[in-house]
Amino acid sequence: xxxxxxxxxxxxxxxxxxxxxxxxxxxxxxxxxxxxxxxxxxxxxxxxxxxxxxxxxxxxxxxxxxxxxxxxxxxxxxxxxxxxxxxxxxxxxxxxxxxxxxxxxxxxxxxxxxxxxxxxxxxxxxxxxxxxxxxxxxxxxxxxxxxxxxxxxxxxxxxxxxxxxxxxxxxxxxxxxxxxxxxxxxxxxxxxxxxxxxxxxxxxxxxxxxxxxxxxxxxxxxxxxxxxxxxxx
Amino acid sequence: xxxxxxxxxxxxxxxxxxxxxxxxxxxxxxxxxxxxxxxxxxxxxxxxxxxxxxxxxxxxxxxxxxxxxxxxxxxxxxxxxxxxxxxxxxxxxxxxxxxxxxxxxxxxxxxxxxxxxxxxxxxxxxxxxxxxxxxxxxxxxxxxxxxxxxxxxxxxxxxxxxxxxxxxxxxxxxxxxxxxxxxxxxxxxxxxxxxxxxxxxxxxxxxxxxxxxxxxxxxxxxxxxxxxxxxxxxxxxxxxxxxxxxxxxxxxxxxxxxxxxxxxxxxxxxxxxxxxxxxxxxxxxxxxxxxxxxxxxxxxxxxxxxxxxxxxxxxxxxxxxxxxxxxxxxxxxxxxxxxxxxxxxxxxxxxxxxxxxxxxxxxxxxxxxx
Numbered sequence: 001x002x003x004x005x006x007x008x009x010x011x012x013x014x015x016x017x018x019x020x021x022x023x024x025x026x027x028x029x030x031x032x033x034x035x036x037x038x039x040x041x042x043x044x045x046x047x048x049x050x051x052x053x054x055x056x057x058x059x060x061x062x063x064x065x066x067x068x069x070x071x072x073x074x075x076x077x078x079x080x081x082x083x084x085x086x087x088x089x090x091x092x093x094x095x096x097x098x099x100x101x102x103x104x105x106x107x108x109x110x111x112x113x114x115x116x117x118x119x120x121x122x123x124x125x126x127x128x129x130x131x132x133x134x135x136x137x138x139x140x141x142x143x144x145x146x147x148x149x150x151x152x153x154x155x156x157x158x159x160x161x162x163x164x165x166x167x168x169x170x171x172x173x174x175x176x177x178x179x180x181x182x183x184x185x186x187x188x189x190x191x192x193x194x195x196x197x198x199x200x201x202x203x204x205x206x207x208x209x210x211x212x213x214x215x216x217x218x219x220x221x222x223x224x225x226x227x228x229x230x231x232x233x
Numbered sequence: 234x235x236x237x238x239x240x241x242x243x244x245x246x247x248x249x250x251x252x253x254x255x256x257x258x259x260x261x262x263x264x265x266x267x268x269x270x271x272x273x274x275x276x277x278x279x280x281x282x283x284x285x286x287x288x289x290x291x292x293x294x295x296x297x298x299x300x301x302x303x304x305x306x307x308x309x310x311x312x313x314x315x316x317x318x319x320x321x322x323x324x325x326x327x328x329x330x331x332x333x334x335x336x337x338x339x340x341x342x343x344x345x346x347x348x349x350x351x352x353x354x355x356x357x358x359x360x361x362x363x364x365x366x367x368x369x370x371x372x373x374x375x376x377x378x379x380x381x382x383x384x385x386x387x388x389x390x391x392x393x394x395x396x397x398x399x400x401x402x403x404x405x406x407x408x409x410x411x412x413x414x415x416x417x418x419x420x421x422x423x424x425x426x427x428x429x430x431x432x433x434x435x436x437x438x439x440x441x442x443x444x445x446x447x448x449x450x451x452x453x454x455x456x457x458x459x460x461x462x463x464x465x466x467x468x469x470x471x472x473x474x475x476x477x478x479x480x481x482x483x484x485x486x487x488x489x490x491x492x493x494x495x496x497x498x499x500x501x502x503x504x505x506x507x508x509x510x511x512x513x514x515x516x517x518x519x520x521x522x523x524x525x526x527x528x529x530x531x532x533x534x535x536x537x538x539x540x541x542x543x544x545x546x547x548x549x550x551x552x553x554x555x556x557x558x559x560x561x562x563x564x565x566x567x568x569x570x571x572x573x574x575x576x577x578x579x580x581x582x583x584x585x586x587x588x589x590x591x592x593x594x595x596x597x598x599x600x601x602x603x
Contacts, residue, residue: 050461074467086462088455095451102448103467149467 001026001185002047002078002153007056009039009046016042018209019056024153027183029176031200031217033193033231038206040189041083044155047187048080049073060153075103079151083158083189087138087145089131093122096130096141100148107148115144118174136167143171147178153185160192168192172199193231197221205230265443272439279431283424291427292495297535298430299325299491302437304515304527304534306484311513312522313445314477315457316366317374320381322508324362324482326499328355328489330389333402333499344407344494348433351490352483359482363475382509386501401500404493430491437484442524444480453477507560514563518570520577529578537562 002024009017017039024030032040045051047058049070058066065073074080088096097115101107116123119140125133130141139159146154156175160168176199178184190196197203203220205213213226220226227233283291307321328351335347362381366374389396396402409425444450455463456473464470493499515534519526538559545555574581 048465050464069469070464071467071469074465080465082461082465086459086465088458088462090454090458091451098448099451099455099463099466099468102452145466 001061002187003057003059003062004043004047005057005059007043007046007058008054009042009051010054011042011051016209017046017053020206020209020211021056022204022211022214024185024187026152026185027179028201029179029186029188029199030202030204031188031190031193031196032204032206033190033196033220034206035230035232036191037208039209040206041157042209043206044080044082044157044187044189048078048155050080071103074149077150077152078155079146079149079153080155081142081146081157081159083161086142087130087133090129092127092129093133093141094126096145097148100145101150104150111148115148118147119144136163139163139167139171143175151184153187156186156188158189158191160190160195165195168195175199193227194221194233264446268439268442272435276431276435279435280428283427291424293535293539295427295430295491295495297531298427298434299488299495300512300515300531300534301434301488301528302491303485303488304512304519304531305438305441305524306481306488307512308516308519308522308524308527309441309445309453309484310477310481312516312526313450313457314453314474316474316477317371317513318366318378318478318481319375319506319509319513320362320378320385321481321485321512322504322506322510323382323385324355324359324485325489325492325508325512326385326389326504327358327482328352328486329493329499329504330396330402330489331355331486332490332493333397333404334395336404336407336493337402343410344429347407348487348490352486355486355489356479356483359479359485360475362482363478366478367471367474378509379506382506386504389501397500399501401498401503404497404499406494406497426495430495433487433491437487438524438528441480441484445524449473449476511563514567516577518567518577520579520581520583523577523579526577526579533566 004020004022004024006019006021007017008015008019020039020043022030022032032043034040042051046053049065049068049072053066056066057064060073060076060078065076065078068076088099091099094112097112098109101111112126116126119137121137122140122144125137130138133141143156143159154175159171163171172195175186175188179186188196188200193203197217197220200217203213203215203217204211205220205226207230212230213220213223215223220231279294283294286294303321303325307318310316310318310321331351331354332347335350362378365377369377389401390398393399406426407429413425445453452463452468452473455466455468456470460470463473489504492503496503511534515530516527517530518533519528519530541559541562542555545558546552550558570577576584
């Protein structure tokens with residue numbers, strides 16, 4: 001579904017991605033692992049169009065979408081949940097969810113109920129400003145908003161950051177379930193390699209902007225040398 | 234005045250972006266109708282006020298009527314969408330000159346057609362500025378719109394044949410239609426400019442109050458709060474900004490048209506940079522992003538100068554010093570508000586009411602526990 005080919009991304013003189021290739025098939029979770037500064041977040045930002053690559057291509061369903069503006073990518077089914085939440089703090093929970101279906105013609109306000117069913121904690125807070133939410137609730141809100149865009153590809157950046165293990169497990173469980181039910185393709189970036197590999201199908205290990213290993217999640221988790229060198233567990 | 238502003242207050246509460254209680258939530262389904270009812274109620278209030286007060290208040294209420302649409306449009310742009318404009322006086326000028334130039338040459342009736350032409354002219358200029366502004370932020374945007382405010386009156390002087398040069402254009406205010414004369418009789422006839430102005434001003438408020446709670450309002454606030462998150466929701470940042478600028482400019486066009494017929498003269502000296510700064514002062518004092526705040530700010534702009542000048546003259550100040558008192562007090566009030574209540578009148582009141590409500594809830598919860 002999503003193909004990344006030889007992508008090179010720089011921030012001024014700093015080389016952040018140095019020829020990264022990977023593919024994210026439908027109905028699968030692909031986890032991108034690596035230490036701080038490995039280029040994980042840059043990879044997601046490049047895929048969703050927030051930064052432009054120097055070279056290489058991003059393809060969705062075989063079509064080159066590398067140069068499309070961010071909102072056009074979203075409209076083609078790419079949903080990016082950025083690191084550090086990305087809720088609109090001044091809008092209420094319900095208004096944030098309405099933004100998710102904004103560009104779809106015929107989106108109904110009642111669709112928010114799907115999200116409230118997934119995350120009942122949000123239903124109680126629907127008329128509160130998003131800035132009154134806890135970290136976990138914000139994460140639920142952003143994931144819920146991304147799902148209302150009816151994406152075919154979901155990019156998740158560090159969903160476990162600063163969250164209680166129970167909340168992380170809940171969010172991961174919901175994502176895994178959606179992938180299995182709807183054929184959603186997920187590209188998951190995580191520091192917490194252990195929990196990421198526990199729900200992922202495939203793992204890609206990045207180091208200093210290059211792919212150093214690509215394998216099934218089970219094989220990566222079993223590779224002791226790789227775990228010690230790059231994954232830290 | 235309190236009469237109308239109270240009515241306006243309930244009307245624009247959801248516009249400020251506050252979250253409502255259960256009763257309010259139940260009403261949201263018929264929001265447009267509710268806004269309409271409140272606007273009509275406010276209009277009845279204005280008519281009564283005009284009946285009660287003398288000639289002098291007519292002029293001030295008419296003055297306020299031309300500030301209201303422009304300030305409301307500016308608070309949409311600056312408060313809701315986060316784009317600062319120091320050039321809204323110039324956009325009013327576009328509307329005012331359009332009205333004056335049309336009335337100077339032709340007897341276009343009904344007057345609403347002249348207003349629509351002014352709105353269209355201001356919207357076109359707003360579109361041009363908005364396209365340029367969409368790429369600019371903060372101080373750069375302030376600078377660009379400042380250039381508009383400074384430069385635009387110069388165009389009126391340069392094309393003196395069309396716009397009357399330094400002397401400006403005299404405006405013959407539109408005559409009340411025959412049915413109005415029949416209905417109102419001689420006495421109410423004098424209040425026609427104020428009644429006309431408020432009909433338009435409240436229409437603009439009604440339109441904007443529905444707009445800011447619509448999907449466009451949500452988009453604008455999302456773009457203001459977090460550009461990255463907004464674009465990841467599929468919002469075209471540039472298009473959202475330009476649209477806000479066009480709507481805001483169109484409102485300034487209404488204000489300009491009303492300014493022309495109220496002051497009966499449109500000249501470069503009546504649409505200076507000071508007008509732009511006054512509009513910005515009004516929305517900051519009232520509470521940025523709140524339509525009610527824009528109405529309150531406009532009231533201050535319309536009433537404070539005359540009140541102050543009269544007081545000063547009464548206390549024996551010479552007329553030049555008295556005339557300069559109002560700008561000085563504006564400056565002082567702005568400084569004090571920014572230090573003591575940076576959210577303006579509406580924002581500060583809303584927070585005070587909310588914290589009182591929360592305190593009551595907490596007390597009730599504690600009481601029920603014991």
